[in-house]
Amino acid sequence: MRITKTEVPAGSRFGPLAHRNFRRFYIGHSVSLLGTGMERVAVAFAVLGVGGSPSDLGLVIAGGVTVNILCLLAGGVVADRFGRRWVMLISDTTRFLAQGTFATLVLIGHAPVWAMFLLHAVQNIGTGFFTPAMAGLTPSIVPAAQLQRANVLIGVAKDIGVVAGPALAGLIVVATSPGIALALDAATYLVSVVAIALVKIPPYVKRATRSPLGDLREGFTAWRSQTWIWLISVTFALFNGLLYAPFLVLGPIVSEKDLGGGDSWGLILAALGAGSILVAPVLLRWSPSRPVVVIVLAQGVWALPVLCLAVPMPLPVTAAAAAAGGASLAVFNAIWTTLLQSRVDNELIARVSSFDAVCSYSLSPVGLVAAAAVAEVTGASAVLWAATVWQAVSAALLLVLPAVRRVKA
Template sequence: MKVQESFGALGDRRFAWYFTARTVSTAGSVMAPVALAFAVLHIDQSAGALAQVLGVRTLVLVGFLLVGGVVADRFSRIVVLQVSHVLTCLTQALAASLIISGHATLTQLTVIEGINGAVSAFTMPAMMGVVPLVVDRSRLQQANALLSFSRSGLSIIGPAVAGLLVVGVGPGWALAVDAFTYAVAVVCLARVGLPKRSEEGRARQHSMVRELREGWGEFSRREWLWVVVLAFGLTNAIHTGVIGVLGPLVAKSTEAIGEAGWGLVLSAEAAGTVLMTIVMMRLRLRHPLRAGMVAICVLAVPMVLLGVAPALVPVAVGFFLAGAATEIFGVGWNTALHEHVPVPVLSRVSSYDALGSFVAIPIGTFLYGWLGTAVDVETLMVVSAGVYVVISLGALLSRSVRDLGRSSEDPTEAAAGASAATDDTHARS
């Protein structure tokens, strides 16, 4: 494939505007985790405080995910994104103002992040459902790789800039930039024209309960889907606890890394993702989940290094490798969903995916917040890495996961048949 052909998906005006909106909003949001983490640690320098803020956000996110999936399938996904982006802009602007003025408290940041969690529950399913509607089916993997390329490329710069801002002028300014970019993204989304709802093959609108049942039916009958989601429900809890809670704490207490160094480490992870994204735009995955689950084991490497060698260079190398591995799984997973799940139920299915993947994260967040003060951190990180690898490889025991290939059937065209089968099932029940 020629280099220019790797960017062919941008030739579609709808995808180009959607790509621009995602890129602009990402430019600010990649700085937010670093800024938020050190804003919290400035108020209360403990793993428990950071675990509280992150845990509440995820709890609220999980609580609203299924509702977000139904709303995204029922209404215009672009409008859903615009509304959620406006709310994110307002909440991040409020957090920035409180932090910059020096009036922020742990309770205030916890509440704000809780609101952001609720908003994200609508954003994520809507984003998953947009891509198949704005790009030709033959370019789905390419489009997913381009979106990841944008996100990862910005993630190289964003965390490093956020770390410098934290040290130089404080974390509030990074959140202020994030708020501004969401406002710009709202304008870009207005230029994306989606097909009318009738062209998406939607059946009649039913009650929310019935639509959730339809989404669950589509989710549960695909073994490859629920097996991988179950595995990630456990591994995400471990990853969030080790990297999200213990990571900034280790960085802040280690002179060899520090706050600015932690931003550079996260940038190294993004650099690995960018490099692998270029490969993924030109390489077709024949068995996306097999490759993805093997690759994702590499995320155990930075966990071990943070425990046994908390120095900037080795940890950065570990994060670089983890970023590359994450990209292999991410592009493969999104492409599998887009190719094997009918578009009219895609947002609902992705909400079940997110729910299962995220449901244990609050547990992991609070658990590691406590474990970080109760046991030896080095041992905790090494053991966690081992468990992470065992769970990830365990998913490959399912033949459905190992052997899932690329689909030649268009989910949009298959939607009518899927809807008819669902209606027939309800008629008999």
């Protein structure tokens, strides 16, 4: 199969950043993503710092993830009904208030676990509404020809936050306290609020009034009506549950046992983030003529780092494979997000994106639990080998499907 390459129109020297609305949004969102990268470390040390158990920490994190997923569909409906910018403003204001309160309780020494659970859940409610709204806002502030480049830049900001945020939070926690790290995270949401408030777009034209359930049904119909959309959503759900979950759960175990200790896992994760960032210059100038084919191939690349853990291969080889996996994930995210935004009607994009997200991450919690449980019986290597074979075979099977091959740029 031949995949031709087409260049993304260069536009101006600075691409989407030449557009004031996107530049304002991007600066605020990038700061917010750095804060998000700090959050998990800060929350973990806040819970443990008050004498919370590992089970308490797991409960706080699981509660946040659960309400996030549950709010995605509602977020899509609200964003398509009332306007994406206002939903994002309210969401980030909610996150600022929740995280600010969390930080204050920690700093004054009165942060019971139940309060941290509640505030972390509220903060994730804001995230659940923000995410689908952002998917609908981006096409409104960037010309269509610059959409992929905008999504690449957003992905780079996210990856930088994932790499730099935990390191920064760790330094702050050691030097001061988890409360300071949480306060800085809260402040990043306020920066985002100001940035979004400065974005100027035409007044949102409210659609014909129907019930929220009718809105939800319309979004589901749009999601399932195009085979390539629901097929990739389901495929990514299986990827998260059957491959990425074992990678996250069993990777540290293999690293500790066979690759030189816990530091090696940190190096593998750093390589993963570096791969995502380093592929950005390519994505800024290249758009595939068969985007869904490239998405499937990108998923297939993830068999490499999991295979390296299954063998296991030497650390340098495993780290290089992880970098390739990070690059492939960046390719997937940039092309997939752009494809949805350019092929789905603007009035439906938030809802379709929310159904895609809910489906894509639905198997992650099960996969995380199952990978550990099965590995206790069969061993980590057997689980990782099964995940590798699954990923290679599923990618090969997907490539022969007409729904995958016929979607062209």
